[in-house]
Amino acid sequence: MKKNLKWVVLALMMIIGVFIGAIIGAITLLGVLYPSGEITVTIENQTDEDIEGLMTTFTNNITDIELPPVESGEVYSFNVKTVADDFYEGSMQLIYDSYSETIVGYIGRGYGGKVEVIIESIDEDNQLNARITHTVK
Numbered sequence: 001m002k003k004n005l006k007w008v009v010l011a012l013m014m015i016i017g018v019f020i021g022a023i024i025g026a027i028t029l030l031g032v033l034y035p036s037g038e039i040t041v042t043i044e045n046q047t048d049e050d051i052e053g054l055m056t057t058f059t060n061n062i063t064d065i066e067l068p069p070v071e072s073g074e075v076y077s078f079n080v081k082t083v084a085d086d087f088y089e090g091s092m093q094l095i096y097d098s099y100s101e102t103i104v105g106y107i108g109r110g111y112g113g114k115v116e117v118i119i120e121s122i123d124e125d126n127q128l129n130a131r132i133t134h135t136v137k
Helices: 002-033
Strands: 038-045 055-059 073-080 090-096 099-107 111-122 127-135
Touching: 038 099, 090 111, 090 127, 099 111, 099 127
Parallel strands: 038 111
Antiparallel strands: 038 073, 055 090, 090 099, 111 127
């Protein structure tokens, strides 16, 4: 009888393990198939001066986003919804004076993730020296 009980307990533990694994797999798959639809953009000003006139633009029909001044040593964050009816695929650029740099090369409808822009310096021609990383997908 004890041997049979051990096998029953072992079989139940295996079934529970498979069930938990299936739930975790389904949740992970849902996150991949249905991303958040929101991109969080963070601008960090590591220069010695306040930066005014930053803007993000999009190659699709989304309205440009004019950013408030980012003071020296400060961080500014904002969100972009990629599930809105007027959102189409495209890319996102950071604009400052005559400086323009693509910060996300491709954004599709429903994409989500984070963009981090760290502005380290501004040269005499108003060109930004920035490090840009993103996890948008």
